[in-house]
Amino acid sequence: MALLLLRAWPHPPLREHASTSRAFYSSDGALLRLTLAHDEQYRVWTPLAQIDPKLVQAVLLYEDRWFHQHPGFNPVSLVRAAWGTWHGPVRRGGSTLTMQLARRLYGLDTRTPAGKLQQVAAATWLELRHGKAEILEAYLNLAPYGGNIEGVGAASLVYFGKRAQHLLLPEALALAVIPQNPNRRGSLGAGQGDSTAPPWPQALAAARARLWATWQQRHPAAAHSADAAAMALPLVLRSPRQLPFAAPHAVQTLMQQRVTAPETTLTLHGPTQAVLERAIAQFIQTRRGLGVSNAAALLVDTETRAVRAWVGSADWHDAAIDGQVNATTAKRSPGSTLKPFLYALGLDQGLLHPHTVLKDAPSAFGTYHPENFDGRFEGPITAQDALVRSRNVPAVAVSARLQQPTLHGFLKAAGVARLASEQHYGLALTLGGGEVTMEELAQLYLLLARGGQHPGHPALRTLASDDTSATPRRLLSPEAAWITLQMLARNPRPDTGQPAFPPVAWKTGTSWGFRDAWTAGVFGRQVLVVWVGHFDGRSNAAFVGVQTAAPLFFQIVDSLRHQGLAPPASAEPRGLNLAQVQVCKASGELPNEACPERVPTWFIPGVSPIRVSTLHRALWVHRPSGRAVCGPGPGVEREVYEHWGPDMLQLFAQAGMPRRMPPAPPRCGSTATGRDLGESAGSGAALPSDEGPQIASPLQGARYVLRLGRAEEAGLSLRAHTRREGALFWFADEAFLGRSTPGQDLRWRPPGAGRYTLAAVDSEGASSTREVLVEFAP
Template sequence: MKRAVICLAAVMGMAAAVWLLCPRPALDDYYPRSRAFYDTHGRLLRLALAADDRYRLHCPLDRISPRLVEATVLYEDRDFYRHAGVDPAALARAFWTTYITRSRRVGASTITMQVARLRWRLRSDTISGKLRQILRALQLARHYEKEEILEAYLNLAPYGGNIEGVQAASLIYFNKPAGQLSLPEALTLAVVPQNPVHRNPANPEGFQHLLAARKRLFERWLRSHPRDRGLSAFFELPMAVRRSAQLPFEAPHFVDHIDAGRWRPGGGSLHTTLDLNRQQTMERILRGHVARRADEGITNAAALALDTRTMAISAMVGSADFFNDGIHGQVNGATARRSPGSTLKPFVYALAMDQGVIHPASLMKDSPRRYGGFTPENFDQRFLGPVSAHDALILSRNLPAADLQSRLAAPGFHGFLKRAEIGKLEPAAFYGLALSLGGVEVTMLELARLYAALANGGRLRPIRMLKGQDTETPAQRILSPEASFLVLDILKDTPPPESHRVPRSVAAGNQVAWKTGTSHGFRDAWAVGVCGDMVVAVWVGNFNGQGNRAFVGRTAAGPLLFDLLEALVPERGWTVSDSVDRDRLNLKRIDVCAATGALPGRYCTHTQKSEFIPGVSPIRVCTVHRAVPVALATGRRACRHIPGRTRMAVFEFWPSDLQAIFHAAGISLKGPPPYARDCGLDQQAATGHAPVITSPQAELVYTVIGDPPQNPGIPFSAVSDGDVRQLYWFVGNRYVGISRPGQPFIWQAQSGTFDIRVVDDHGRAARAGLTVAMVP
């Protein structure tokens, strides 16, 4: 007793010194905070625990319901605004009741003293602990305004279980921020901190204690707010309270991606760009697609939707089932690196258009060709021969894409992907021409961003996942507006999946510029589409990399893409042309030869319209259609035109490699007749095109083993003009053999370096180098 009196006197004596000399303590960010993730409309997606496993969110005082603030002061510390952090009279009464009469234990803590206890985790049930609490309260009162102390209390007070602070309590119990609480809800929270164990709103056993305390507070409230008596009926209604175990866990892959620290460290409220309605729609459609195709071995898929105007992610589903360990459901398919198959081909075409290599109607060769040690094949292992760039892209032919990549100027397609910020790129030599065919790994986010660049006129912009995120970052120009539009204009002609053709609507009446991809070994099926102001990307596969012949982009991912577009794109009747101002594009529609895509010569009778970039697109006149003099008497090709003795006839001079494709397809071509016998080689060589040697290739070193039959020889082949019937081969100055166009000549190789020459039967020639290494 005597000791307690002495201690109390000492405290009072030291108060003045403490008041003047104590340092300013930190109140803000002293304890770790939870992260609350909201969708773009403010709906809670997830409330994550703080580092100390508590739910704790900071909320400024001006964003807390004034009713809750007033009710808290009324219930906890009516004289809060009048005392200096400690109420001496209350302390004296508490001391008398607790230690003199010992009738009951009384704390007499003011709000400021409670902040001190919560801030420094003090034990206030002992005399020494109470003294420290008083001193800390005086320290707080010395340096902080009343509103700051009250704000700290409301953000530190316990509200049952591991919930601290009114913002976390309001979100968990009532699914609303602390600024939107009704009067019954505000008074409910106001009485909890005084006894958070027995008044836990989520604890059914203590619920009656909570309601009784709230009723007593409401009676006190009415003394100063008599007009609120009309709300009495609302206090009689059942109160719906959510437990922390019932908190939402929406868009788990999306939230995990942000929560991983890539976007914003620490805690607090994060308002994302995700639209919960679209997210739930995407999840439902994706799960349904997987369930319907389960008998084909399709057990997993991923998808995302990106707004091309704002570059905001509005929906992201990383797997078919986040909680299914059997499909590695917690792996995020939107951020995993996978082979994109053919989905990068449109950018090879766009880059080729920008470099003046092709325009949409340019003739391309879908025919066998070897590039060093790489021999690309088509998905169907067939060849179409001559095909327009438009059709080659729609049909996703590998040979034309590889040829285009080989013709791009430095830094080529690899440099383009590097400029487009595709991550973890190996050196260009690592991929070779397989780069455009799915040889590089990309993420769905990177792929969607590239397609958004097409929709944005070739401007690459950063993806946004948080509202208020920097939108002023300058866009990077990676393609011209013209090439971007032309590629989208081609992709819109890709037929929809069989399941979405007439009479069923195609993406609810909108055009879709879309592309599919299938990776090597049938490990990944992709579909990416631009429609309206949205890019939707879809992946179907297994995270363990196991292949499945059902994983084909068009059939496995395409229907899911169109299902999503029909549900997510609100526009109706959208077209690719709606996304650009045609008058501002440097484009013209011109006539081109329908067969070759080149500018029509005088002998090209069938033309079609094609888009053309003036000053950029290649200007070539069609040379396939040629008029040659034919002798009236013999029907043979004359050396020159002699009126009355010859007539001019038009023939198609297709290169020999394309002739072989036509022949394999059963298409008969009417070639020019042979020259008259009196036409010399000089006269014949003056027209047409010289051969182009395709094998051997100068950049290769050929290795042969011993003598025949171990040494099978090296094939010599060349592409020749349409009127050639024989090719003559020379090694150095020595004649070694003859072959027909489209057929190789096999030379029994010797070690060394050689000059290879080919001469066609009209005297036109070409040469190439050959290096041979002999292995015993």
């Protein structure tokens, strides 16, 4: 009854008597880091069920064979020890495991008879309050193992680099004998730092040999097992200085954020982490002459959302590059790495398909005049090429046409934190005007790889215990996400000039002022984000995404694939609402009869834009005079011409690629014979003239936000092109604004916010209109 009352009376468990270290493991079980406990000891509290049974048996066999029978002390052992100490040359303790535990818990001096009696009383008290299993567990976790190593959990990690449940018999026997004389048998006894010292202490070898002989008496079959051969080989004990310090940025971030458990398993994969660290080190070494000294990378599994590798800087220990700063959580300008999501939104909102022809020409969006990275303009360019070649002007034009959600709204919904207002960025957000972290950029590309679904919270899993059943949110259609990846996969590798095979869907980015070089992409079932730059924001002309970050990106991709660490993607998604259609290559629209060259493109039925191309038109040309006529006749041939607008013709001429100008259309009356110059209309019909003005700026349906505090800049650029000579007259809701010449800008400051209908009228009365929405912001 007294024993039951003592056991039932509330008392703290024995594991609360000592602080513990924190051990971090990779997903493959390798130790990443072992920290010191609060008392500067290496101590990993390991439950009895997670300690190898061979080690438990060896400890009891060597230290206390009657542990489960005695009440905390063994009278026979105490008498034998007292007699031997009194009459023999060697002092003997006669302590049970419980007595040894009591000495360590209560700090007892047991070298005197009074101290020994106090130890017996304390051991008896422990046995009355705690069960045998709890006492044995506490002893195994508090036993001394040399230096500042306590417990079998820490000793297994330090000496053998493995957990206590994975020990081999030779290792278990070695750990069983060390606590009896830890200073001679532990790592300090091996002569740390002395290259001539044996790989393990001789005192440990002798003690283990004696225990092995006793073990064979208890387990006769062991003499003929593989353990016998292993016992003949010397063990190599590692020292605490050889403890790993792997994935330091990942471990440090988790330690500072939310991890307090004694043992923590990360989602990082050891061999994969090593590949990224090695690739970055080699890359820095070869590019150091160009001023490249720092880089970071993040690798994520697209199916499990698990971070498989995390390198926050090129070298944690390099103070010259502020190596302990974590690039994966720092806000940086992403450059053009956000453009894929702009085109994905355009696909979803029916603004384009991969072969929609966009205009890469000098353009003004209110006071914003974007330029391309190379300072040149390509003229007409498909959406796919504009994305792959990272042309700025077409991307801004698509951004200006987006409805809801805009790119800003999409980024907020996708979890990009600390974004300023949409008015703060304007259209510059398209080109990296905002800031994201590497983690946020990885989340965005993970969204593409997962069919447009945001994976939920947490978007990226860094702990094995993180929830895998987060509720996803759809931010893009699966069709738009899939087409965007197909477009990115056409991006040629920087080394071969050809698209990667197996496919890699990737995009580069260069921040303003050459401060950050990025490459992000999807390959197989993995997302990889690479950053090259300086933490202090210094610029370097070498920090260009395609020239600096992309080679490192593909070095990592190739290394992972070569070592079999890049699992292939799952089968192509099924059930997508997609179709392939033929479009006119030059216009990106459904081909008319005159279109000479056609290409296939992906098309989202019911969403993608669809209309018949009018770029190519057939004319009846009188060959001797070169004039267009109304129908066939002597010397008349049918020819197909491209009918580009004046701004495009001017751009082609500047690029040294002038287009053949079609002759002036004839005026064909209703009595004319033959077919008209368009061939698709009825006999005698005349084609609509395209010689009237065509407004190039502002964009149709765009919203312009002007700054109230910048009176000299708060205006719109009005510009139109026409083949006719003479002035153009501008009107806003029938109010005259001024005059300009074709291709020349007219600055107009709106009198207030609102929706305006702008009109450009030439000298012959032909006109073109455009509707814009104007807003003012502080």
